[in-house]
């Protein structure tokens with residue numbers, strides 16, 4: 001399995017990061033993609049630091065919508081430079097978050113659009129974070145991204161079958177995380193059931209969103225087995241089929257580019 005999205009640079013892992021990675025490998029999580037949003041700009045190298053230190057890691061770099069208001073032209077230049085690193089596979093997580101509104105919405109949109117342009121110039125996929133902002137997110141992607149034909153990931157997919165259908169139509173893969181194991185996430189489960197097999201990925205978003213039966217605890221990549229089991233069950237596939245499909249999809253989108 002490949003964990004398409006985790007934040008193991010987080011201080012939550014300062015006491016036992018090496019052990020957490022050992023447990024991931026022992027659980028069958030061969031690779032992890034370290035999301036390089038760090039503490040926000042100017043710290044854009046959080047993912048690169050992980051990928052340089054640990055062979056099992058790939059990385060992204062990007063400015064989270066929460067931090068959009070902090071982004072300077074120098075940060076955007078730095079981001080573009082980081083995309084030359086051989087283990088930086090994508091730009092992310094980027095997008096819109098209207099739940100917290102930590103940055104003004106117009107600023108979130110502008111920084112999202114600028115990062116799509118930077119990703120396009122480097123021919124790298126994008127990793128999308130969207131919260132309570134589906135309409136604006138999909139509209140900006142349709143206008144600024146899909147015509148480029150590069151694709152991307154809807155991280156921690158939290159929509160239903162309709163958002164799934166629209167995202168896939170715009171060239172995206174759906175990455176399912178712990179939410180799909182929560183009993184009340186019926187909409188997300190319905191999306192997981194109906195999503196085409198060649199467009200699904202799996203992730204932890206560790207340290208956040210631990211799957212049942214560890215819900216509420218610190219999440220880590222080894223716990224992804226619970227998410228994978230639930231996803232396989234929902235889709236009527238074997239655990240092995242699900243793991244193989246998501247791994248193959250990750251490679252197609254991110255490694256064969």
Ligand SMILES: [Zn+2]
Pocket residue numbers: 093129130155156
């Ligand atoms: Zn996110």
Ligand SMILES: [Zn+2]
Pocket residue numbers: 005007035093205
């Ligand atoms: Zn994240």
